[in-house]
Amino acid sequence: MARPMxxxxxxxxxxxxxxxxxxxxxxxxxxxxxxxxxxxIRGLEEMLGVRLFERRVRAIALTAAGKQLYPGLQxxxxxxxxxxxxxxxxxxxxxxxxxxxxxxxxxxxxxxLYKFGAAHPDIDVRISSSLTNANFETDGIDLAVRNxxxxxxxxxxxxxxxxxxxxxxxxxxxxxxxxxxxxxxxxDLARLPLIHDETLKSxxxxxxxxxxxxxxxxxxxxxxxxxxxxxxxxALDAAGESAGVLLAHSLLAYDDLRTGRLVIPVKLSIAPxxxxxxxxxxxxxxxxxxxxxxxxxxxxxxxxxxxxxKTRVMAQL
Amino acid sequence: MARPMxxxxxxxxxxxxxxxxxxxxxxxxxxxxxxxxxxxIRGLEEMLGVRLFERRVRAIALTAAGKQLYPGLQxxxxxxxxxxxxxxxxxxxxxxxxxxxxxxxxxxxxxxLYKFGAAHPDIDVRISSSLTNANFETDGIDLAVRNxxxxxxxxxxxxxxxxxxxxxxxxxxxxxxxxxxxxxxxxDLARLPLIHDETLKSxxxxxxxxxxxxxxxxxxxxxxxxxxxxxxxxALDAAGESAGVLLAHSLLAYDDLRTGRLVIPVKLSIAPxxxxxxxxxxxxxxxxxxxxxxxxxxxxxxxxxxxxxKTRVMAQL
DNA sequence: CCCGATAGTTGAGATAATCTCAACTAAAGT
DNA sequence: ACTTTAGTTGAGATTATCTCAACTATCGGG
Numbered sequence: 001m002a003r004p005m006x007x008x009x010x011x012x013x014x015x016x017x018x019x020x021x022x023x024x025x026x027x028x029x030x031x032x033x034x035x036x037x038x039x040x041i042r043g044l045e046e047m048l049g050v051r052l053f054e055r056r057v058r059a060i061a062l063t064a065a066g067k068q069l070y071p072g073l074q075x076x077x078x079x080x081x082x083x084x085x086x087x088x089x090x091x092x093x094x095x096x097x098x099x100x101x102x103x104x105x106x107x108x109x110x111x112x113l114y115k116f117g118a119a120h121p122d123i124d125v126r127i128s129s130s131l132t133n134a135n136f137e138t139d140g141i142d143l144a145v146r147n148x149x150x151x152x153x154x155x156x157x158x159x160x161x162x163x164x165x166x167x168x169x170x171x172x173x174x175x176x177x178x179x180x181x182x183x184x185x186x187x188d189l190a191r192l193p194l195i196h197d198e199t200l201k202s203x204x205x206x207x208x209x210x211x212x213x214x215x216x217x218x219x220x221x222x223x224x225x226x227x228x229x230x231x232x233x234x235a236l237d238a239a240g241e242s243a244g245v246l247l248a249h250s251l252l253a254y255d256d257l258r259t260g261r262l263v264i265p266v267k268l269s270i271a272p273x274x275x276x277x278x279x280x281x282x283x284x285x286x287x288x289x290x291x292x293x294x295x296x297x298x299x300x301x302x303x304x305x306x307x308x309x310k311t312r313v314m315a316q317l
Numbered sequence: 318m319a320r321p322m323x324x325x326x327x328x329x330x331x332x333x334x335x336x337x338x339x340x341x342x343x344x345x346x347x348x349x350x351x352x353x354x355x356x357x358i359r360g361l362e363e364m365l366g367v368r369l370f371e372r373r374v375r376a377i378a379l380t381a382a383g384k385q386l387y388p389g390l391q392x393x394x395x396x397x398x399x400x401x402x403x404x405x406x407x408x409x410x411x412x413x414x415x416x417x418x419x420x421x422x423x424x425x426x427x428x429x430l431y432k433f434g435a436a437h438p439d440i441d442v443r444i445s446s447s448l449t450n451a452n453f454e455t456d457g458i459d460l461a462v463r464n465x466x467x468x469x470x471x472x473x474x475x476x477x478x479x480x481x482x483x484x485x486x487x488x489x490x491x492x493x494x495x496x497x498x499x500x501x502x503x504x505d506l507a508r509l510p511l512i513h514d515e516t517l518k519s520x521x522x523x524x525x526x527x528x529x530x531x532x533x534x535x536x537x538x539x540x541x542x543x544x545x546x547x548x549x550x551x552a553l554d555a556a557g558e559s560a561g562v563l564l565a566h567s568l569l570a571y572d573d574l575r576t577g578r579l580v581i582p583v584k585l586s587i588a589p590x591x592x593x594x595x596x597x598x599x600x601x602x603x604x605x606x607x608x609x610x611x612x613x614x615x616x617x618x619x620x621x622x623x624x625x626x627k628t629r630v631m632a633q634l
Numbered sequence: 635c636c637c638g639a640t641a642g643t644t645g646a647g648a649t650a651a652t653c654t655c656a657a658c659t660a661a662a663g664t
Numbered sequence: 665a666c667t668t669t670a671g672t673t674g675a676g677a678t679t680a681t682c683t684c685a686a687c688t689a690t691c692g693g694g
Contacts, residue, residue, distance in 0.1 A: 005398065005401060006401065007680075007681090008325040008326060008329060008397075009325060009680080009681070011397060011401070012325060022641080022642095023641070023642060023643095024640085024641060024642080032681085032682065032683085033682075033683060033684080034641075034642065034643085035642085035643075035644080035682080035683070035684080035685095036681070036682050036683075037642095038642065038643055038644080039643090039644080039681080039682085040681080042643085042644090048401075048404060050404065055642070055643085056641090056642090056689095056690085057640095057641070057642070057688075057689045057690050057691095058640065058641040058642070058689080058690055058691075059641075059642090059690095060641090060642080065404060068403065068404055069400055069401070069403075069404050071400070072396050072397065072399055072400025072401075072403060073396075073397055073400050075393075075396050076392075076393045076394065076395075076396035076397035076400060077393065077397070078393075079389050079390075079392050079393035079396065080325075080328060080389065080390055080393035080394070081322065082389055083386055083388070083389025083390050083393060084322060084323065084328070084365075084386070086385065086386075086389065087365060087367065087382060087385055087386050102542065106539065106541055106542065110541075128381065134381060227498075231542075233539070233542065234508075234510075234542065237508065237539055238508055241504075241507075241508060243508070324651075324652090326651080326652070339670080339671095340670070340671060340672095341669085341670060341671080349652085349653065349654085350653070350654060350655080351670075351671065351672085352653080352654070352655080352656095352671085352672075352673080353652065353653050353654075354671095355671065355672055355673080356652080356653085356672090356673080357652080357653095359672085359673090372671070372672080373660095373661080373670090373671090374659070374660045374661045374662090374669095374670070374671070375660080375661055375662070375669060375670040375671070376661095376670075376671085377670090377671080
């Protein structure tokens with residue numbers, strides 16, 4: 001026989017009174033009068049058909065039924081409070097929530113965040129990683145790093161600062177070249193297995209292998225073949241595993257290039273007219289944590305040494 | 318900055334709508350109009366200062382904030398409901414309350430309970446499903462099926478019987494293999510999207526992908542990526558939908574393997590030294606219903622045919 | 635022993651939270 | 665093109681929750 005659920009406010013009244021073993025203390029906690037709690041609990045007892053408290057004149061004690069009911073309610077209400085409190089984190093002054101793509105997160109930002117942490121031990125940075133743009137109004141984020149067109153019209157709701165221009169460069173594992181023989185020209189490259197990074201493909205025009213080969217004057221490359229990924233980090237990992245040659249964001253490939261895990265087989269690039277941008281909500285006063293982060297990330301970008309990875313930009317798209 | 322607690326009825330409205338992803342369905346469950354829920358949730362969003370749902374004209378979807386808030390509320394309200402329900406049935410001789418995890422419930426136990434009902438029509442089995450261990454003293458349960466270490470020290474308050482050893486096997490939809498190409502080795506598997514089942518992660522050491530890849534000799538798999546679930550049934554459902562490859566409990570994956578919805582792409586497993594156990598309160602005379610259930614579930618486990626799903630156990634953790 | 639303080643209860647009425655209803659928008663289905 | 669459906673919104677109705685005041689009875693201090 002299933003009982004109908006009693007009112008949640010009555011259950012909460014009981015839980016608080018059981019925890020304090022005092023109507024008065026529970027009333028203070030819940031900002032109501034002891035009379036309110038007394039009514040609530042009496043009503044609960046009538047509905048459930050059991051006595052939950054033994055009343056003494058100036059004290060209350062749990063009955064066996066009350067002892068049975070209390071722990072599950074205590075845990076349940078605690079979890080509800082924790083869930084609400086967990087959401088509150090986003091508004092805390094020393095918590096900074098930065099939204100960016102998984103590719104940018106795992107291939108460039110995450111490996112550097114320890115430096116920010118060292119420089120600003122008082123600031124707790126949380127990376128909210130998703131393939132779609134997070135919403136400043138609804139998703140509790142403070143800042144975003146986004147891949148956007150450099151000619152995008154201003155959005156009245158957003159402050160946007162250009163951070164790092166994007167070029168697309170072919171990258172592959174040196175082991176791929178060992179396996180397939182020397183690669184000197186775009187034509188040579190066309191016979192390698194290709195990897196396609198299709199991040200954003202459905203939402204915005206992106207440069208891809210077709211653009212690269214066209215700019216290089218190669219018209220007969222078979223672009224249907226090859227692995228396709230919808231996250232740049234997965235595509236870069238596949239390239240690192242010799243799965244093929246990837247047309248990669250230079251910034252995201254940077255660390256793998258620096259370690260030698262990836263090389264640039266043909267030093268020709270295309271510039272799609274896009275850049276990573278720092279984005280925040282217009283009108284919202286930027287917090288010191290957000291200002292510190294912006295300053296730090298600009299320094300990190302400025303500190304990158306591209307001299308060993310220069311390419312000739314064949315086309316400005 | 319701690320937010321004041323919002324009204325419980327608003328949180329309940331949100332939880333029901335989030336669970337159904339439908340205002341109409343949630344309204345039916347709560348016996349109110351969709352307009353009532355719409356007002357409650359809008360008020361909750363204003364109070365918390367975040368959007369919890371993205372509104373489409375005839376549908377709603379959770380925002381990131383909504384996804385963050387929902388699980389804790391869902392668990393919290395489930396525990397409150399269970400606590401009230403537990404009070405209702407305690408003491409009824411032909412009611413048997415069995416506590417276990419949602420994964421065990423929906424992926425293995427529930428599909429078989431009709432057999433127990435057929436064999437014992439006089440016994441009313443109630444499954445109390447939660448992610449945390451229920452308490453025999455307070456939660457009104459008669460028996461539990463728990464994932465425990467096989468070397469756990471005896472608990473003076475509990476009778477514990479080993480039921481079914483746990484191995485972790487990689488499983489995925491055959492459609493994932495169709496999409497990504499042949500998977501023959503652990504290295505091959507490393508490039509598939511991963512699914513992480515984080516049930517129990519915060520409470521007990523669990524085997525995970527890191528353990529599996531390490532045992533397989535793969536040291537460069539990127540384990541930060543992939544979907545994460547805190548309930549095995551959700552993880553298995555995602556795997557069935559081709560979201561990736563999951564390191565699953567063999568027992569919980571059994572039915573999906575048997576039907577072919579899931580396959581084992583690389584037949585390598587790890588054995589974490591854990592097993593499902595039957596647990597009851599020591600000192601309490603076991604009821605005939607509990608004895609019948611124990612006997613039945615042992616028979617069900619013994620009847621499983623693993624011949625088609627053999628794997629090589631790479632490591633005993 | 636008396637008196638004041640304290641904790642809990644109870645009934646009546648006030649307050650405000652919650653709900654229904656109707657009208658609306660706009661996408662989906664026929 | 666029309667109908668159906670899901671969700672939203674404002675206004676007003678309903679009812680759950682609350683306060684208040686009066687009460688009971690124990691406890692502690694003088």
